[in-house]
Amino acid sequence: MSNISKPAGSRSVGKTVGSFLANNSVPIMFILICAVCIPLSGFSLDYLLNEIITRLGRNAFLILSLLIPIMAGMGLNFGMTLGAMAGEIALIFVSDWQIWGIPGVILAMIVSVPFSVLLGLFCGKIMNMAKGREMITSYIISFFINGVYQLIVLYMMGSVIPIAHSSIKLPRGYGIRNTVGLLNMRQCIDNLLAIRVGGVKIPALTLLIIVLMCLLIIWFRRTKLGQDMRAVGQDMQVARDAGIKVERTRIISIIISTVLAGFGMILYLQNIGNLSTYSAHSQVGMFCIAALLVGGASVDRASIGNVFLGVILFHLMFIVAPQAGAKITGDSMIGEYFRVFVSYGVITIALIMYEMKKRRQKANIGEQLALAQKEEVQHEQ
Amino acid sequence: MNNKRKWIIRGCSLLVILAIAALMFLVGRGHTVYIDNKTLEFNGQTADALQRVEVWVGGERLSKLAKRERTMSTVIGQNFEMKLISTINKGDEPTEEIVKISLPYGWDGIVVNVPGYLAGLPQEAWMTEFIAEPEPVTAEDEPELSEDEIPMGDF
Numbered sequence: 407m408s409n410i411s412k413p414a415g416s417r418s419v420g421k422t423v424g425s426f427l428a429n430n431s432v433p434i435m436f437i438l439i440c441a442v443c444i445p446l447s448g449f450s451l452d453y454l455l456n457e458i459i460t461r462l463g464r465n466a467f468l469i470l471s472l473l474i475p476i477m478a479g480m481g482l483n484f485g486m487t488l489g490a491m492a493g494e495i496a497l498i499f500v501s502d503w504q505i506w507g508i509p510g511v512i513l514a515m516i517v518s519v520p521f522s523v524l525l526g527l528f529c530g531k532i533m534n535m536a537k538g539r540e541m542i543t544s545y546i547i548s549f550f551i552n553g554v555y556q557l558i559v560l561y562m563m564g565s566v567i568p569i570a571h572s573s574i575k576l577p578r579g580y581g582i583r584n585t586v587g588l589l590n591m592r593q594c595i596d597n598l599l600a601i602r603v604g605g606v607k608i609p610a611l612t613l614l615i616i617v618l619m620c621l622l623i624i625w626f627r628r629t630k631l632g633q634d635m636r637a638v639g640q641d642m643q644v645a646r647d648a649g650i651k652v653e654r655t656r657i658i659s660i661i662i663s664t665v666l667a668g669f670g671m672i673l674y675l676q677n678i679g680n681l682s683t684y685s686a687h688s689q690v691g692m693f694c695i696a697a698l699l700v701g702g703a704s705v706d707r708a709s710i711g712n713v714f715l716g717v718i719l720f721h722l723m724f725i726v727a728p729q730a731g732a733k734i735t736g737d738s739m740i741g742e743y744f745r746v747f748v749s750y751g752v753i754t755i756a757l758i759m760y761e762m763k764k765r766r767q768k769a770n771i772g773e774q775l776a777l778a779q780k781e782e783v784q785h786e787q
Numbered sequence: 788m789n790n791k792r793k794w795i796i797r798g799c800s801l802l803v804i805l806a807i808a809a810l811m812f813l814v815g816r817g818h819t820v821y822i823d824n825k826t827l828e829f830n831g832q833t834a835d836a837l838q839r840v841e842v843w844v845g846g847e848r849l850s851k852l853a854k855r856e857r858t859m860s861t862v863i864g865q866n867f868e869m870k871l872i873s874t875i876n877k878g879d880e881p882t883e884e885i886v887k888i889s890l891p892y893g894w895d896g897i898v899v900n901v902p903g904y905l906a907g908l909p910q911e912a913w914m915t916e917f918i919a920e921p922e923p924v925t926a927e928d929e930p931e932l933s934e935d936e937i938p939m940g941d942f
Contacts, residue, residue, distance in 0.1 A: 507863050509815025516808045590817050
């Protein structure tokens, strides 16, 4: 008896290990890359911890904004860039009004909401027209809205939209300068209640905000709307038959994601301390999505754990890669190229894996159907 | 009835958010205060520059000003408080004074003339708006434009 069960048990262990490795191939690959690069970079543990905690506070909120559309089955929301743009517009206004410090951050968040809601509504409506192709649609929408943003910021601000401050306005009288200084709100949230442990600065308030956001997402999943989103994410037709307003639910998920992305961008920029008016938002979506995927998420499945693991691994690689590249090849640009290449590469791999998984599932269902039909025919004979 | 209640709750939430925004407008207004130790003339009265004045803001010494010198501080909100330890003439005992100023909401930069304040001149004499000269434009300030003047860096 034991002779028979043993190989079966070891086979099942092997299968479990195999499926674990297959499901977590991206994080495992990144852990290996970091394990090789950390000693090569020569950075101290204190420095790495400091950097990781700073980047965790800076990026985690933005990445959390991606979870809700994934829950609603809309994939990776490249349209989060729209929220980032809304956040930037709000920050430009707040800088012009000279509202500084934490009140400035709070006011920017409030001002960003109507812009985010409008953009999210627009994005959600278009995505409903392109069901099944949400990711590419949102990606192209972000390019389109980027054009509108450039038009508003470069030509309408100062001429149609009142901008008083000469420090942010171009000398020609309209348009916003390439860089808007946010020195008066720089790290105001990070520094409030900051704790120093050894040489490591822990931005307690920022981390608290992120924890609250995580709790909000956990709570939201259990609400009626959250359950509806999960149902829509699993099967739209079944959800519709169950009386769920599928289109409305999908639009709400995108609006929530866009609003959160706006808040996340404001938190991100208060940490950086200046706003690159025309380019700050352009790579945000790409890097956030890459970080989430590095954390082990996929197009149809993501958790809060993926967010944190992703930020840690992705940014650890960002920190150590240039130095490690310089040590190995004598040129730090290799490390820079490497991290950009990895960002795009990991998204590509995730998309390919998702597509393969979908096809395999379809094939399995087809095979099962064929088997069932065969058995039915045999029974009838 | 249920629908009415829902709309009332939504309206109240909106009002609360607007109230918070208005509050942030008030409490978050930033000002740059320039503190001068320069001779001031106003309506025939002259307040001479002090020999030396120490300016303390928020428990920290901001600067020690000699004649014709200026320092600056930033403040969020409309109330500005500083401690001045001033020596009027060489060899005099320094005197200490706490100065509380209410700043005008609309002014970004405010110049406070210490000799004028200490001489008891009216507020319009010792507190004036600071108007910065327009900053020179550098290449970094201008957005990178392509030939057709549209930034297309990411495309």
